[in-house]
Amino acid sequence: MIEVKGLYKEFRDKGNIVKALKNINITIEKGDIFGIIGLSGAGKSTLVRCINRLEEPTKGKVLIKGQDVMDLNASQLRELRKKIGMIFQHFNLLNSRSVAENISYPLEISKVPKEEREKRIDELLKLVELEDKKNSYPSQLSGGQKQRVGIARALANHPDVLLCDEATSALDPKTTQSILKLLKKINEKLGLTIVIITHEMEVIKQICNKVAVMENGEIVESGMVSKVFAHPKNEITKNFVKNIGHDIPEELFKELGFKKLVRLNFEGSGASNPILSKMIKKYDIDANILFGGIDHLQNNLVGNLIVELKGKEEEIEKAICFLKENEVECEVISL
Amino acid sequence: MIFENPIGALLLFLRETGNTFYMVFVSTLIAIIIGMPIGIILVITEKGGIKENLKLNKVLGTIVNIGRSFPFAILIIALMPFTRLIIGTSIGTTATIVPLSIAAAPFVARVIESSIKEVDKGIIEAAIAMGSTPWEIIIKVLIPEAMSSIILGITLTIINLIGYSAMAGLVGGGGLGNIAIQYGYYRYDFSLMIVTIILLIILVQLIQWIGNSIAKKMNKK
Ligand SMILES: Nc1ncnc2c1ncn2[C@@H]1O[C@H](COP(=O)(O)OP(=O)(O)O)[C@@H](O)[C@H]1O
Ligand SMILES: [Mg+2]
Numbered sequence: 001m002i003e004v005k006g007l008y009k010e011f012r013d014k015g016n017i018v019k020a021l022k023n024i025n026i027t028i029e030k031g032d033i034f035g036i037i038g039l040s041g042a043g044k045s046t047l048v049r050c051i052n053r054l055e056e057p058t059k060g061k062v063l064i065k066g067q068d069v070m071d072l073n074a075s076q077l078r079e080l081r082k083k084i085g086m087i088f089q090h091f092n093l094l095n096s097r098s099v100a101e102n103i104s105y106p107l108e109i110s111k112v113p114k115e116e117r118e119k120r121i122d123e124l125l126k127l128v129e130l131e132d133k134k135n136s137y138p139s140q141l142s143g144g145q146k147q148r149v150g151i152a153r154a155l156a157n158h159p160d161v162l163l164c165d166e167a168t169s170a171l172d173p174k175t176t177q178s179i180l181k182l183l184k185k186i187n188e189k190l191g192l193t194i195v196i197i198t199h200e201m202e203v204i205k206q207i208c209n210k211v212a213v214m215e216n217g218e219i220v221e222s223g224m225v226s227k228v229f230a231h232p233k234n235e236i237t238k239n240f241v242k243n244i245g246h247d248i249p250e251e252l253f254k255e256l257g258f259k260k261l262v263r264l265n266f267e268g269s270g271a272s273n274p275i276l277s278k279m280i281k282k283y284d285i286d287a288n289i290l291f292g293g294i295d296h297l298q299n300n301l302v303g304n305l306i307v308e309l310k311g312k313e314e315e316i317e318k319a320i321c322f323l324k325e326n327e328v329e330c331e332v333i334s335l
Numbered sequence: 336m337i338f339e340n341p342i343g344a345l346l347l348f349l350r351e352t353g354n355t356f357y358m359v360f361v362s363t364l365i366a367i368i369i370g371m372p373i374g375i376i377l378v379i380t381e382k383g384g385i386k387e388n389l390k391l392n393k394v395l396g397t398i399v400n401i402g403r404s405f406p407f408a409i410l411i412i413a414l415m416p417f418t419r420l421i422i423g424t425s426i427g428t429t430a431t432i433v434p435l436s437i438a439a440a441p442f443v444a445r446v447i448e449s450s451i452k453e454v455d456k457g458i459i460e461a462a463i464a465m466g467s468t469p470w471e472i473i474i475k476v477l478i479p480e481a482m483s484s485i486i487l488g489i490t491l492t493i494i495n496l497i498g499y500s501a502m503a504g505l506v507g508g509g510g511l512g513n514i515a516i517q518y519g520y521y522r523y524d525f526s527l528m529i530v531t532i533i534l535l536i537i538l539v540q541l542i543q544w545i546g547n548s549i550a551k552k553m554n555k556k
Contacts, residue, residue: 052464054460054463079466080466081463081464081465081466082465082466084464086464088457088460088461092457092458092460092461093458093461094458094476094479094480095555095556096479096480096553097479097555105465105475108475109465109466109467109471109475110466137555138555139555139556153465
């Protein structure tokens with residue numbers, strides 16, 4: 001569906017060259033909800049903006065359904081953009097237009113006749129559950145409602161892809177949930193491919209099936225969400241995983257005076273197998289579960305535990321080996 | 336005069352208020368027709384605009400600045416040959432419309448420019464991302480989104496033009512300014528002058544009030 005190959009983007013800013021994207025390669029398949037996560041300034045927005053050429057890449061290819069967007073002239077590019085929906089952190093609705101008129105905009109510029117527009121607007125309002133706000137103005141809506149209008153507007157011309165740039169970052173957690181649910185529904189119902197940019201792990205965890213982790217203009221890790229987050233390799237990815245919430249503040253570790261702390265990550269069958277109790281039976285040690293939980297990431301179980309191991313040093317070593325043999329990732333947390 | 340010939344005074348005021356309206360509104364209209372496209376072009380050709388063209392931007396900007404730096408009294412005199420060419424005379428109510436329009440056009444251009452610049456960049460970007468042509472962005476996004484602020488700017492233009500038109504009355508234009516010079520200055524009839532001033536104040540208040548109301552109604556923010 002979307003292939004990004006060897007993409008570079010440099011900004012010239014008063015003589016300085018900012019390398020915002022460095023050799024980006026991603027493949028997004030039809031029906032994917034593809035998450036791009038990274039800290040602020042990592043280059044996420046620049047990357048999606050290259051997909052619909054809001055930003056001109058410095059080098060590289062962006063193929064959409066096999067068509068290189070760099071080969072398109074101005075009017076072909078406009079036609080392509082009509083088939084790529086986009087939603088934004090700050091919604092970017094037209095303040096002078098009502099909800100219905102906002103949704104009408106993309107239909108107007110696609111020269112859809114009036115009666116058909118009316119019909120489509122009603123369909124979309126139903127889809128995003130905003131029928132009662134049809135004639136309201138954006139200023140009369142809550143953030144979540146504005147984003148629903150944004151989504152309806154983005155879907156008006158039956159796009160192939162929906163790009164979401166921090167679409168939930170300005171919303172409270174509860175509203176975020178409802179918007180993510182809506183996106184998931186659209187993905188399932190319409191088979192729409194969705195690209196989601198975020199700095200929030202929750203968003204990825206909730207709805208993405210694939211993820212790319214970005215840092216300093218590069219993709220440092222990517223793949224299926226359950227794989228990437230069950231076995232985070234990169235420091236930045238580990239930090240995002242920690243942010244799901246199974247972690248104790250470091251000060252607390254020190255205060256409580258634990259000796260040997262181990263972080264365990266496991267997925268799939270590992271999460272449902274009683275590996276820990278087997279380990280305790282097999283070796284002469286005690287395990288004290290301090291913190292953790294098991295998450296559902298796209299129908300896949302992912303466990304993340306912090307355990308204190310008590311016992312002789314060599315027994316602990318053996319126990320850790322045992323865990324590793326059983327495909328549990330162990331990380332000794334040094335204090 | 337008010338006391339000896341109240342009906343004559345009333346007719347005089349009616350006629351000259353009508354003339355003021357005529358001059359101000361026709362020249363506002365012409366100023367908008369000239370200034371609006373210039374203002375829009377100034378925005379879209381600036382750095383990062385939807386039709387960036389720094390050279391054209393610079394040239395237009397300079398022309399607008401030159402137009403704005405002319406004191407109005409000098410503009411009237413400087414434009415006299417031109418006015419005579421297109422109107423046939425350089426004095427009178429209709430002739431005054433020429434310098435009034437030319438004085439107001441650069442002002443309108445800047446008003447439109449600054450109003451449109453206030454439009455949220457994110458909204459423009461959304462319009463681009465939806466596949467809008469530059470023309471669609473101007474007509475369907477920039478102007479409607481800036482409308483409330485444009486109305487306020489045009490209200491200000493009208494009020495300025497009322498002041499200018501009174502000044503034009505001094506050098507042979509019609510309107511309320513003409514009463515002030517004819518009766519107040521040449522004939523020392525201060526009662527007429529005071530009425531003129533009161534009328535001008537009411538006129539300005541009224542237009543400001545109408546402008547504010549329309550702008551408020553347009554503002555959906
Ligand atoms: N128009 C621009 N001009 C100069 N630098 C830019 C521009 N846009 C983005 N950048 C720089 O590119 C880098 C990546 O930005 P961005 O893609 O917005 O990051 P993210 O969306 O991950 O927060 C940042 O260092 C940012 O300062
Ligand atoms: Mg961003």
